Amino acid sequence: MSVDLSVDVGGLQLATPFIAASGCFGYGLEYGDIVDLSTLGAVAVKGLFLEEREGHPPTRIVETPSGMLNAIGLQGIGVRRFVADKLPGLRDCGAVVLVNICGSTTEEYAEIARILADADGVAAIELNISCPNISKGGMMFGSSLRGTHDVVSAVRRVTTLPLIPKLTPNVTDVASFAVAARDAGADAVSLVNTFLAMAIDIETRRPKLSNVVGGLSGPAIRPIAVRMVHECRQAAADLPIIGMGGIMTSEDAIEFIIAGAVAVQIGTANFVDPFVWSKLREGLTDYLHRHDVPSVSALVGTLDTTRGHTA
Amino acid sequence: MPVDVDAVVLSNTQLSHDYNTVILAAPRLGDQALPGQFVMVKTTYGDDPLLRRPFSVFEILRDDAGRSTGVSLLNKRIGVTTRALYALRPGDHVRCLGPLGRPFSVAEPPEQAWMVAGGVGLAAFATLAANLRARRVDTTLFYGGRRADDLFHLDTFESLDVHLRLATDDGSRGDHGNVTVPLRRAFVSTDRTTPVRLYACGPTPMMRAVTELAASEGRATEVSLEQVMGCGLGGCYSCVVPVRGPDGTHFVRSCLDGPIFDGGSVVWEQLGE
Numbered sequence: 001m002s003v004d005l006s007v008d009v010g011g012l013q014l015a016t017p018f019i020a021a022s023g024c025f026g027y028g029l030e031y032g033d034i035v036d037l038s039t040l041g042a043v044a045v046k047g048l049f050l051e052e053r054e055g056h057p058p059t060r061i062v063e064t065p066s067g068m069l070n071a072i073g074l075q076g077i078g079v080r081r082f083v084a085d086k087l088p089g090l091r092d093c094g095a096v097v098l099v100n101i102c103g104s105t106t107e108e109y110a111e112i113a114r115i116l117a118d119a120d121g122v123a124a125i126e127l128n129i130s131c132p133n134i135s136k137g138g139m140m141f142g143s144s145l146r147g148t149h150d151v152v153s154a155v156r157r158v159t160t161l162p163l164i165p166k167l168t169p170n171v172t173d174v175a176s177f178a179v180a181a182r183d184a185g186a187d188a189v190s191l192v193n194t195f196l197a198m199a200i201d202i203e204t205r206r207p208k209l210s211n212v213v214g215g216l217s218g219p220a221i222r223p224i225a226v227r228m229v230h231e232c233r234q235a236a237a238d239l240p241i242i243g244m245g246g247i248m249t250s251e252d253a254i255e256f257i258i259a260g261a262v263a264v265q266i267g268t269a270n271f272v273d274p275f276v277w278s279k280l281r282e283g284l285t286d287y288l289h290r291h292d293v294p295s296v297s298a299l300v301g302t303l304d305t306t307r308g309h310t311a
Numbered sequence: 312m313p314v315d316v317d318a319v320v321l322s323n324t325q326l327s328h329d330y331n332t333v334i335l336a337a338p339r340l341g342d343q344a345l346p347g348q349f350v351m352v353k354t355t356y357g358d359d360p361l362l363r364r365p366f367s368v369f370e371i372l373r374d375d376a377g378r379s380t381g382v383s384l385l386n387k388r389i390g391v392t393t394r395a396l397y398a399l400r401p402g403d404h405v406r407c408l409g410p411l412g413r414p415f416s417v418a419e420p421p422e423q424a425w426m427v428a429g430g431v432g433l434a435a436f437a438t439l440a441a442n443l444r445a446r447r448v449d450t451t452l453f454y455g456g457r458r459a460d461d462l463f464h465l466d467t468f469e470s471l472d473v474h475l476r477l478a479t480d481d482g483s484r485g486d487h488g489n490v491t492v493p494l495r496r497a498f499v500s501t502d503r504t505t506p507v508r509l510y511a512c513g514p515t516p517m518m519r520a521v522t523e524l525a526a527s528e529g530r531a532t533e534v535s536l537e538q539v540m541g542c543g544l545g546g547c548y549s550c551v552v553p554v555r556g557p558d559g560t561h562f563v564r565s566c567l568d569g570p571i572f573d574g575g576s577v578v579w580e581q582l583g584e
Binding site for chain 2: 023024025026030031033034046054055057058059060061062063065066067068070072075210218219248268270271272273274275
């Protein structure tokens with residue numbers, strides 16, 4: 001039996017469910033020498049504003065137990081340079097490109113989306129309404145239901161590309177944000193972005209990050225992310241979910257898929273092992289064989305709560 | 312092209328209570344590594360510590376036929392990964408991704424090479440010294456440490472025909488003070504028209520001082536910057552360095568555009584500690 005790894009994420013067709021997470025894979029081309037980008041489900045490129053940004057001064061990351069904090073501050077080349085300098089190379093590699101975009105205003109999100117609508121080689125738009133590290137934009141929108149609705153509907157009006165808001169976990173009830181995004185016209189949602197967190201150097205009594213606070217990622221957050229994917233699935237079973245949060249192995253990815261994710265993003269794991277992609281595919285294929293499941297789609301949301309629990 | 316090797320530890324020599332040299336069986340790394348390049352090291356398979364850490368390739372080891380058999384790392388015990396590296400035993404495994412980064416430019420005769428090292432910054436220079444010797448470049452190592460017993464691998468560099476100029480904080484060997492003391496003297500005794508290529512690796516204040524001293528003599532310095540690094544491949548934008556360019560100062564990734572930089576282009580006051 002051959003198993004089918006392909007998935008449909010709200011109209012976006014992917015050969016495998018494994019997507020490089022935005023902010024963890026540069027613009028993709030950095031990895032072109034060592035990874036065949038066409039073998040990834042998709043590449044979510046580093047978040048883009050309309051204009052170039054320098055980001056925060058170092059120190060930008062600090063390691064914490066089974067995780068890391070980052071406050072990069074969305075350093076980036078701006079959407080126009082991305083379209084001119086990066087997109088052609090990504091097309092040549094055969095990459096499926098999710099362009100992650102961020103704005104300080106709803107108008108800026110819409111303007112970026114308009115520019116991308118005219119570009120060749122964009123498979124979908126991921127809306128960054130969840131970056132915790134910038135003073136304007138990002139999580140400012142994604143932590144309010146009204147802000148979420150406004151950004152998603154503004155971008156929906158200007159593009160027919162699949163639209164995927166990336167949700168923040170820094171809210172009380174993430175499922176209500178998934179519902180708000182769906183009702184405003186989202187084709188899918190991705191979750192979770194990082195958890196707002198901080199670390200202090202007790203010798204100097206100074207923050208370890210230049211931005212004082214940052215976003216926590218890595219295996220430390222995985223169980224919380226799984227729970228949030230589960231909640232979104234319960235609240236909006238018709239809305240495709242891209243799950244993420246500390247996925248290091250195929251087993252971790254499978255956990256998210258069972259919870260309700262149709263695809264998953266790989267972030268921090270790529271830092272530790274840039275060759276993780278083939279291992280993920282092999283592990284998932286092997287699992288589907290062992291469990292006699294013909295396809296990834298058939299595994300999505302198959303959490304069984306009727307028979308009690310397994311410790 | 313970088314490779315990820317699961318390298319076996321061939322030996323671990325503890326040089327002091329905090330310094331050690333690990334030899335790894337990693338011929339594919341040694342085949343490719345250029346002076347100044349680094350590897351991303353992970354000593355455990357688990358999630359804690361999670362991230363790899365960057366280390367200079369210290370020496371490239373070769374068999375009698377000249378074929379690469381592996382690399383060594385010079386390590387100073389400071390944090391979690393460096394403590395694990397210090398405690399390695401022969402037969403242990405270490406994951407090494409590399410070689411990565413932009414290498415040093417290697418001087419050619421009649422140009423002289425002056426390598427300026429502080430502490431564990433020595434790690435950047437053994438491979439460079441071997442390359443310089445192969446080109447018959449007259450090479451000097453200026454090397455500073457805390458005490459006489461904090462200066463390591465002097466025989467390695469002597470065997471590569473490197474002249475040594477030493478300095479210690481307590482004056483127990485070489486000049487009393489930091490490494491700029493013998494460097495300053497060398498500038499005084501060297502005609503400004505003599506071609507010299509300078510390299511520096513060590514604590515940030517030291518590299519800044521060397522760059523500024525060299526600049527006052529009208530000379531450039533290639534510095535090896537060590538920033539907190541997430542991935543080593545340009546994916547995370549953690550390891551940035553403020554660099555002055557024609558259109559202003561920008562943060563550039565030290566894993567791709569470095570770790571070797573023109574010291575004169577680095578905006579030292581924005582670099583942090």
